[in-house]
Amino acid sequence: MKSYADLIDQTFDFPNDEFHVKDNELYFHNVRLTEIIKQYGTPLKLTYLPKIGQNIQKAKKLFEGAISKNKYKGSYTYCYCTKSSHFEFVLDQVVKNGAHIETSSAFDIPIVKKLYEKGQIDKDFYILCNGFKRPLYTDYIVDLINQGFKNCIPILDNMKEFDIYNDRVDNEFQIGIRVAADEEPNFEFYTSRLGIRYKDINDFYLSTIQPNKKAKLKMLHFFINTGIKDTAYYWSELSRFMYKYCDLKKVCPELDTIDIGGGFPIKTSLHFEFDYEYITDQIVQNIQWICNKNHVPTPNIITEFGTYTVGESGAVLYSVLDRKLQNDKELWYMIDGSFITHLPDIWGVNQKFIMLPVNQWDDNFHKVNIGGLTCDSMDYYNSEAHSSEVFLPIANNGGQLYIGFFHTGAYQESLGGYGGIQHCLIPAPKHVIIDKHENGKVHSYLFNEDQSSESMLKTLGY
Structure with missing residues (x-):
């Protein structure tokens, strides 16, 4: 039987920029993971900070390149969706790399204020305020605008929301409108619950916004759940949105920006293939072509990348605690953590991540199921994005086997209730940050x- 290293070598284009194996051990961005485990133990979440900046700069370069290539008359702005990960170390990397932010709820705004107090942003910073807004959220938005954050732009989710800003903002202010896009054909609903219907937008502008002396409609926004993909559905929705922009631009001269949402995918398998340059070029070309056809100036472009920004920076490392053969063919590797609590997308939406052993690559391999610690029958992982099976080293030679799940940096902490009560009271694992000094040395x-247990007991009222 071949070794696990042979299996990976014949299945994937491996090694790559992120992963390589040396002396039977896995390296992640040239970081020897067994050293991290030896220092901190498992279970362990880690964030490799440089990857956040790398992805931001990559997307900015792609869009700026497409704009230059197509002689596109309009600018590009990269925004980060804070809901993907709110941690301070993430936002620090975001603003350091020249990205602006998009918010989703009231508690995002105090984060904005913290960034301003620390001198990391100024009052020209773009703060795009999305979502269906409760009173506290709109209160905070009004406060920011009145404090001089001139590019704090509330994106209207419904027509009544406009009255709040009109009544309470002191001076001129900018707004955006979210368009209620159609959902993917196989979704349970035809149209998104968020945003304003296409047919209502022009009448709403002409009757309510245009006569207003303070409000300026700056931006039209759309977002689709599937993200940016080279599919008929995506191009159809983008085109429909752009025709609406052109229609509205003809009666609204101050409208000069589109927010096309987010959705650059990340690698969930070593088999991953996505032509980012081609897609970016096609987006710019399609926008330009539709605007030229309608004799409308091309707009500035904003994107909101969340998972793409932070997802590939994250990993979770586990120890295999035991091997259990439950019948003639189902072998379980039991780990020292839980998928439901640590990686809830695995349980909730059948999300796949890159999964690799950290050590023992020279050992033979076999098919396994990976089981979590909770008593829930759904706490398992038994297939990968490229395969309906999972293979790991047999580890017959003794020693502790470690495994890692990679590109887990988006959403998992917030969905798992970081710092709160976990299923079966499984504790959240320690979190380690990996960064580089200016001299390139990793620390x-x-x-x-x-x-x-004390923090959980306090939350539970004991």
Whole structure:
């Protein structure tokens, strides 16, 4: 039987920019993971900070290149969706790399204020305020605008929302309108619950916004759940949106920006293939072609990348605690953590991540199921994005086997209830940050210890 290293070598284009194996051990961005495990233990979440900046700069370069190539008359702005990960170390990398932000709820706004107090942003910074807004959220938005954050732009989710800003903002202000896009054909609903219907937008502008002396309609926004993909559905929705923009631009001269949402995909398998340059060029070309056809100036372009920004920076490392053969052919590797609590997208939406052993690559391999610690029958992982099976080293030679799930940096902490009550009271693991000094030397530090029983008991009222 071949080794696990042979299996990977014959299945994938491996090694690559992120992963390589040396002396039977896996390296992630040239970081020796067994050293991290030896220092901090498992289960362990880690964030490799340089990857955040790399992806931001990559997308900016792609759009700026497409704009230059097509002689597109309009600018590009990269925004980060804070809901993907709200951690301070993430937002620090975001603003350092010249990205602006998009918010989703009231508690995002105090984060904005913290960034301003620390001198990391100024009052020209773009703050795009999305979502269906409760009173506290609109209160905070009004406060920001009145404090001089001139590019704090509330994106109207419904027509009544406009009255709040009109009544309470002191001076001129900018707004956007979210268009209620059609959902993917196989979705349970035909049209998104968020945004204003296409047919209502022009009448709403002409009757309410245009006569107003303070409000300026700056932006039209759309977002589709599937993200940016080379499919008939995506191009159809983008084209429909652009025709609406052109229609509205003819009666609204101050409208000069489109927000095309987000959705650059990330690698969930070593088999991943996506032509980012081609897609970016096609987006710019399609926008330009539709505007030229309608004799309308091309707009400035904003994107909101969340998972793409932070997803590939994250990883979770586990120890295999035991091997259990439950019948003639189903072998279980039991780990020292839980998918439901640590990686809830695996359980909730059948999300796949890149999964690799950290050590023992020279050992033979076999098919396994990976089981989590909770008592829930759904706490398992038994297939990968490229295959309906999972293979791991047999580890017959003794020693502790470690495994890692990679590109887990988006959403998992917030969906898992980081710092709160976990299923079966499984504690949140410690979190380690990996960064580089200016001289290129890698260093790590502990962001947070694993969750204590005391913190859980306090939350539970004991």
